[in-house]
Amino acid sequence: MEDAIEITPRGLALRVSLCLRGGLHARPAARLAQEAQRYSSAIQLISETGAADAKSMLDILSLAPPADAELTLLADGEDAREALCGLARFLTTLQE
Structure with a gap:
């Protein structure tokens, strides 16, 4: 998963598929926001319809x-790479 992280002008980016x-x-959404708040980096969630603060x-x-x-x-910040890996793992194992 970490090898799929891209460096962009706005920070580190990682594509994930939602399987809910x-x-x-x-x-x-509440569980994702709570998980994102564990990281100090600014984290955005981007979809076809726009962008949102993941926290x-x-x-x-x-x-x-x-x-x-x-x-x-x-993600942009000190723990951006850790945040992306953690949140991607969280999203891929998230249950309804």
């Missing part, structure tokens, strides 16, 4: 990513 039957609704449940919900969405995690 109901999409990223309230409960998983904000309401921002995540505003994206309304469907069940099979392709998302990009973008």
Whole structure:
């Protein structure tokens, strides 16, 4: 997973596939935001419809990513690489 991290002008980026039957609704969005808050880096969740602060449940919900969405995690800060790996792992094992 770490070898898939890209360096961009805005920080480190990693693409992930969302595999939640109901999409990223309230409960998983809250859990994702809580997990993202563990890191000091600024973290964004980017989808086809826009970008959201990954530390904000309401921002995540505003994206309304469907069940099979392709998302990009973008992190900038001291622990950006650790944050991307941790959140990607969290998203791929997230249950409804």
